[in-house]
Amino acid sequence: MIRSPLFLRLFSAILISLGLFSAAAYVFSVPFIEEKAYEIERDASRTILDNVFELVSRIRGGLEEQRSTTVESYKTRLRDVLELAVGYIEHVHARADRGEITAEEARREAMEGLHAFRYGNGDYVWAIGYDSVILSHPSPDYQGRKSDDLRDNLGRHILPTIVATAKREGEGFQTYPWWRPNGDERAPKLSFFKDLPKRGIIVGTGAYLADVDAEVERRKAEAIEDLRQALRKLRIARTGYLYIFDSANRMIIHPNSNIEGTAFGDRLNSATGRPIAEDLKAAAARGEPLTYLWDKPDDPGNYAYEKISWVRHFEGFDWYIASSVYVDELRKSSVVLGNRILAIGMALMAAGSLLGYIAVRRLVWPLRRLADTAAQVRAGDLGAQSGIRRGDEIGLLASAFDGMVRQLRDTVATLDSRVRDRTAALAEAETRQRVILDAIPASIAGLDRDGRLTFANLRWAELVGRDKAEVIGRDLAAVVGRRAMAVLRPHLDRCLSGEVVTFEYAFPRDGRDIVTKTTLIPHRGEGGAEDGAVTGLFVLTLDITDEKQTERQLVEAQRLKAVGQLSGGLAHDFNNLLSIIIGNLAAAREHYATVKGLDAYLEPAQRAGRRGADITARLLAFSRQQPLKPEPIELCGLLRDMAVLLRRSFPSSIAIGVPEEGRECWTIADQTQLENALVNLAINARDAMPGGGRLDIAVGIRRVEDTLSFDEPVRPDDYLEIRVSDTGTGFTPEALARAVEPFFTTKALGSGLGLSMVYGFVKQSRGYLRIDSRPGEGTAVTLLLPRAEPVARLLDAEAATVEPLGGGWSGQLALVAEDNDDVRQVMRQQLVDLGFSVVEAASGDEAAELVEQIDGLSLLVSDIVMPGLSGVELARRARLLRPDMRVVLVSGFTVEYGDIPADAVILSKPWDKRDLVAAIGHAAQPAPA
Template identity: 60%
Template sequence: MAHSRLFLRLFSSVLLVVVLFSSAYYLLSVPLVKEKAYQIELDASRTILDNVHEMVGRIRSNIEEQRTTIIETFKSEMRARVALAAGYIDYVLDRHERGEITRAEAERLIYDGLRAFRTGKDDYIWLTNYDAVLLSHADPDWIGQSAAELQDQQGRYIVPTIIERARREGEGYHTYPWKRPGSETAADPRAQKMSYFRDLKRHGLVIGAGAYLDDMDAVIERRMGEAIEDLRQALRNIRIARTGYVYIFDSTRRMLIHPNSNIEGTAFGDLRDPSTGAFIGEALMRAAHENRYLRYLWDKPSDPNNYAYEKITWVRHEPGLDWYIASSVYEEELRSSSTELGNRLFAVSLVIMAVGGGLGYFGARRLVSPLRRLADTAAQVRAGNLDARSGIVRNDEIGDLAATFDGMVRRVKDDIATLDSRVKERTAALENAEARQRLILDAIPAAIAYLDAHERLRFVNRRWSELPHTRRGHVLGRRLREALTADAYDHLSPALKRARTGETTVFEYTVDLGGRPLITRNTVLPQQGAEGAVLGFFVLTLDVTDETERQRHLEEAERLKAVGQLAGGLAHDFNNLLTIILGNLAVARERFADLDELNGYLEPAQRASRRGADITARLLAFSRRQPLKPQPVEVCTLMRETAVLLRRSLPASIALATPGPEDAAWAVADPMQLENALVNLALNGRDAMPDGGTLTIAVRPCADPAAGDFDEPPAAGRYVEIQVRDTGNGFAPGAAARAFEPFFTTKALGSGLGLSMVYGFVKQSGGYIRIDSAPRAGTSITLLLPEGEAPIPDDTPGPVTAGALPSGCRGMLALVVEDDDDVRLVLRQQLIGLGLSVIEASSGEEAMELAGQIEDLRLVVSDIVMPGVSGLTLARHLRATRPEVQVILVSGFSTEEHGEAEGLVILGKPWEKSELAAAIRLPADA
C-alpha cells in the first residue's frame, strides 16, 4: 500500500490540506483571539467598576432615605413630646381653674413637669406666653425673662416670629440659631435648631420642643461611616486580573478607600505621571467626566521606583457624594491571559497537524478500497446525511452492493421526508390544541396547577401565578415547596399526602392581604394510572372570600332574627302582665286615694311597671314590632335640634360636631324613634370617652352603597347615610359582633338594650347598620335609611287635645273581649270607672254571638291575638253587621303588624286609663 501511487497522492493531498488548515487557523484566529481576550479582560475591569459604582449609588440613595427618615423621626418625637406636655399643662391648669391648687403651685408643677419631658442630652420643652416671656426653659436664667428682642443673623426676631406663626397656623416647625446648654452665645449660627411649636389658645401660651440639626447630622454621619466601612470591606475583596483593585477618592483628591490601609486618608493631588508630568488626580477626574479610561506609567511592588509599567484605570464619578470610583490594573496582567491563550492555540495547531497527518495516512490507506468508500457513505447516512452516495459503478458484486446501497438510501430519504411532514402537521395540531386549552384554562375564574408525582409544577394557569401566596417568577419545573410560601405549603402538604392514597381533598386557606383576608377553597385531585398508581395531582383554587362573607352576614341576620322573634314573644307576654299590674295599681290608687301611706307604696310600683313597659318597648324595637309612624324627616335639622339637648348631657371635655345649617337631607323614618336612636348612640359614645374626646354626627346622601360590613348587603337605591363617630376606647375584640344582641353590654351599669333598639328601629325602617371599631381607636356606627322627599306644606289643623269622657258616653253599653281573665278584669274595671256598662266575652266566637243579640251595644274593646276568631276578624264582622258599634283593639305587639286594622283605634299594652278614655271619645269627635 505504501508504494501505491493512489495512496501517495491521497496521503500527500491530505497532509497538505492539514498543514494549510493549521497554518490558516493559527494565523487568522490567534491574533484575533488574543485581542478579544484582552478586550474581555478590559471590559471585565470596567464591569467591576460599574458594579461598584452602582453599589455606591445605592449607598447614596439609602443615606438620603435614612436622612429623610431620621428628620421625620425627630419631628415625630418632638410632636409627641409637645402633645404630652400640652396635655400635662391642660391637666394642671384645669386643677387650678377648679380651685384645687394655687396659680403658683400650678406654675411650679408645670415647670417641674416640663423638665421631665427630656429625651436627649440637649432636648427640652420650652413654654412662653404671647408676650415672648419664657415661662419654662432648660436654662433657669431664661425663666421669667423676655426673649422678644432676641434676633438671628438676618435680624429676624426668633421667639416673636414663632409666637406669630403659632397664633396664625396653630402649630408648625421653625428653624433658628440657638445656643446649646453651656454655650456662651444665645444666637449661635453654628448651633441651628429646629423646633415644633403649638398654640395653647385656651391658656394664651405657646409650647414647643426642639432638636439641634447637628444631632441629626451626627446620626446621619454615623450611618454614612458604617456604610463606608461596609464598602471598604467589600472593595478589599475585589481583585482585577492578579493584582488589580478598586479605590475611591473625593474631589479634593483625598483617598477615601484603598486596599492599602496606609494610603487611606492621604492626599495624592501632587502625584504626577512620570511619562507626561501631568497630575494623576486631575487626569483621573477628567477621564471620569469624559467616560474614558486613563493610561499612565507606574512602578510595581516587586520593582519599586521603576515607573516603567503601564497601568489602565477606569473612573466613574458619583455626583451625589462627589466621589470618584476607580479601578487600577497593569496592562501586562490584562494581556497575560491572551498571551497564554495564544501559546495554547499554537500548541493546538501543532497537535492538529500531527493528528491530521496521521489520520490522513491511515485514511488514505482505507480509502483506496471501494469497500471503504461504501463504509464512509454509510457513516454519512448514519450521521443524517441522506444525500450521500457511494458513487461506485462496477460490474461485479461490489458494484451491485453499491447500487443496492444507494437505492436503499434514496428510499429511506423519501420515507423520512414523508414522516417529517406528518410529524410537523401533528406538532402544529398539538400546539394549536394546547394553545386553545391554555386560553380556556386562563379564562376560567379559578387557579389551576398540575404537579407530577414528585410534586414538580408541570402546568399553571394565569390565575394561579397571580395568587398572593405563590412566589413570583418562573415556576414550571420547580418543586411546589419552592413555588409557594412556607405557610401555604404547610397547609397544602397534608392534602397532597391524602391524595397519594387516591383521595380527593378539599380545604380552605386564608391569606392576610394587609389586614384584609383572602379566603380560598382548594381541591386536590389525584391522577391515577391504569394500575391505580398516582401519576400526578390537579390543584384547583377558588376565591371564596365574598361567598364566605355573604354566608357570615346571612348567618348573623338569621341569628338576630331568631333572637328578635324570641324577644318579641317575651315582650307580648310581659305586656299582658304589665297591663294587669298597672291596671290594678291604678284602681287601687283611685279607691284608696285617701290612704297616703298606701299611695307611698303604690307609686314606686307604678314607676317600676312603667320601666318594665319601657324595656318591653325596647324589645319590640329590636324585634321590629314597635309602632312606627314613618314620614319624610329632615335629618340634619333633627340632629341639630337633638344636639341642643345632648350638649346638656355631655361633659365639657367632649366636643360635639353636627351638620351645619346649610346641610339638608330627607329620609323616611319615625322622627321620634330616630331621635331616640341618635340619643342612644350619642350617650354610648359619651360613656366610651371618660377622658373626653370628639363626638361627630355626619349626614350625607348615598346612592347604591357598597356592601361593606353592613349587617346585610344593601339593596340598590338611594339612601341617607347617618354616621355617629367617637374617639373613645372602642369595642374589645369579639364584642362588636354581639353589640346588637339584647341584654349584651360592655358597661357595668348598662341594660344592653340601647344598640339592640337602634338595630330593630333601622331594620323596621327598611335600612341597614354597620359598626366599625377597634380597641382604643374609637367607634363609628353608620345607619342607612331610605331617602325621602320634602313634603308639601299642609295647612290642615291638627287633632284637638282630648279632655274628659263626654257625659253623653256615660251609661253606654260596652263589650270586653279578652281571653286572659286578669286582663279582661282590668279592662272591665277601667270601663266601669269611666261610667260605662260592661259585659264580657272570653273568645271571639262568644263576642260575635253577643253582638248579634244585644241591640244596645255601642262599644267593643277586644284583644287582637286570641285563639279561634281574632280581634281583627271580629272587627271586620262588626263593620259589616253593626257599623254603629265602635271597635277598639288592644295588642301586646306593634300596631304596625296589623295592616288590615287601618282605620281602627288600637291601644298598645300596657295602656293608661286616660288613653282608653281618649280612644272611646274619638268616634264621637270624628
C-alpha cells in the same frame, strides 16, 4: 419486461417505499378534546311533572298494544309461511298423482324440501305424523324422533297435543317451550300448524316469543330515547329540569348524560343525613314535595342552596319521575394537538438512498450516473435528474428514479408546509390556552411526584405572592413555606396514592385571613386509566373568604332572630302582667287617694311598672315586634333639631356635628322610634367619651348595586345611610360580637337594651346595621334605611280635637273583648270610671254575637290576639253592622293579622288611663278620606 429480474427488484423497492409512506400517512392522527356544558334552571312545576307522568303511562300502554300487535303480526306471518309450505307439499304430491313419481318418493321429497324453508331469526317449517313422530325438521337430532321426552313445563306431551288439536280443528296455534337452534336452553315458542288429512301429516312453523319481546324492548328503548330527548329540551323556569330513576336508585333519564345509567343511592341529603334517593321515594309515597339543600354547578360541594323536587312513582316501569328546581359553571376547555410528520420525510429519504446504494452495487457502470444522482438527492439536491434516456430496463429504471425524486421533492415541500402550519397552530393554541388559564377565576397549578411545580396560572402565583415565572420548576415547599407545607403534606400524599382530595386552608395575607378551598386531582400515566400509575397531580384552589364571611353573618343573624323571638314572647306576656299591675295601681291610687300614707307606696310601684313597660318596649324593639307607624321623614331637619337638645344636655367637652342647613334627606320609618334609636346611639357615644371628644351624625344617599357586608347581605336598592361616629374608647372584639344582644352591656349601670332596641328597630324597618370599632379608636354605627321621595310638608295637624278626659261618655255602652280575665277587669274598671256602661266578652266569637244582639253599642275595645276570631276580624264585622261604632284595638306587639280598619286606633300594652282616654278620643275622629 415484467419478468425481468432487474425490473422486479427496482419495482419492488419502489413499492416498498410507497407502502412505508402510505402506512405512515395512514397511522398519523390528531386527538381533540371538546368541552361539555349544561345549565340547570329553577322553579319546577307540578303540572309539567304530571304531563310527563301521563306521557310515560301512554308509552306503557302503547308498548302493551305494540306487543299484542306484534304477536298478531307474527301469527299472520306464520300463516303465510305455512301456506307456502303446504303449497309446496301439494305441488310435490301432485307429481305423484300424475304418476311421475311414487307416493313414497313424493313424501320423501316433500319432507326433505321442507328443510329449505328458513326465514326470520332461524325459524323453520316442520312436519309430524299422526303417530307424533317428527317427519321433517332442519335439525338431525329431531328427525324421526318420537314425542316421549318432548314435554312442556307442566309435563304434558307436546306433539300429541298438537296432533289432537289439528285433527279436531284442522289448524291452530299453540305455545310451548322448545330448544333454540344451536342452543342449550328452551324458550317459549308460538307455532301455527295445519292438518293435511289427505297426506296424513301435520305441517307447522313457529317463532320464538323472545323475538316478540325483543321487538317490544326495542320499541321501549326507542320510546325511552324519545322521552330522553324531550326531557333534555324541557326546562322549568330558568334552570329546573326533570329526571327519572328506578327503584334500584339507577338514573334512567337525566339532562346530564354522564349521570344516566349510574347509581346515586350513596349521595346523602345534608339536611336529614339519609340517602337523597330514599328521601325522594318517601316524598313520592307521601305525595308531597321534598325540600333539601344541594350544591350548584358554580359552587360544588357547598350544600347550602335550597332545592325542591316533586316526585311521582310510576308502577308500570317501577320508575320515579322527579322535577328539580334550584331556589337561587366553571367552564373548562382544553385542546391537545400533536405532530409526527417530520420523520416521514426522513424515512423516505433514507429508504430511497439505501435502495439506490444497493442498486448501484448490483448493476454495471451505466448505473453510476444513477448513483451520482442518488448521492446528490441524498445531499439534499431534490432538483437533480439522471438524464438517462434508454429503452431498456436501465432506462425505465432511470425514468422511474427521476420520477420518484420529483415526487419526493413535492412531498417534502408539502410536508414542510404542513409542519410550518401545524407549528404555528400549536404556538397559537398554547398562547390561547395560557391566556384562558390566566383568566379563569381560580388558582390552578400542576405538581410532579417529587413536589416540583410543572405549571401555574397567574392567579395561583398571585395567591402565594410570587411571580409566575419564578415558581415553575421549583419545589412546592420552597414556594409556600414549611408551615404551609406541613398542613398540605398529608393531602398531597393522599392524592399521590390515587385519591381526589378536597380541603379548606386558611392563611394570613395583607392583614386579613384568606380562606381557600383546594381540590387535588391525581394525574395518571398510560393514558390516564384508573389503574395507571399516578405521575403527578393538579391543584385547583378557590378563594372562599367572602363565602365564609357571609356564612358567619347568616349564622349570627339567625341567632339574633331566635333571641328576638324569645324576647318578643316574653315581652308580650309581661305586657299583659304589667297592664294588670299598672291598671290596678292607678285604680288604687285614684279610688283610695284619701288613705293616708298609701301614696308613698303606690308611687314607687307605679314607677317600677312604667320602668318594666319601658324594658318590654325595648325588648319588643329588639324582637322587631313593637308597633310601628312608618311614614316619610325628612331626616336632616330632624337631626338638626335633635342636635339642639343634645348640645344642651351633653358636656361642653363633646363636639356634635350634624348635616348643614338647607339639605334634605328622606326615609320611611316610625319617627318616634327613629328618634329613640338615634338618641340611644348618641348617649352610648357620650358614655364612651368621659373625657370629651367628637360625635358626628352624617347622612347620605347610598345606591347599593353589589352585595355589602352589614349584619346580613344588603339587597341592591337605594338607601339612606346614617353614620353615627365617636372618638371614644371603642369596643373590644369580644364585646363587639355581642353588642346587639339584649341585656349585654359594658356599662356598670346599663340595661343592655339600647343597641338591642336600635337593632330591632332597624330590622323591623327593613334596614341594615353595621358596627365598626376598635379599642381606643372610637366606634361608628352605620344604618341603612329605605329611601323615600320628598313629600309635601304638612302642618302639624293632629289637630283633630280629642275629647277631654271623661268628657261626654257618661251612659254610653262599651264592649270589652279580652281573653285574659285580669286584663279585661282592668279595662272594664277604667271604662266604668270614664262613665261607660261595660259589657264583657272572653273571646272574639262571643264578642261578635254580642255586637249582633245588643243595640246601642258605641265603643268596641278588643285585644288583637284572642282564641277564635281575632280582634281585627271582630272590628271588621262590627263596622259592617254598626258603621258609627268607635273601635280601639289593644296589642302587646306587632303581628300580621290582615288589614286593620283605617279608623281603628291601636292601644299598646301596658297602658294607663290617659292612654285609654287618648285612644278613645282619636277613635272618635272621622277616618281619613
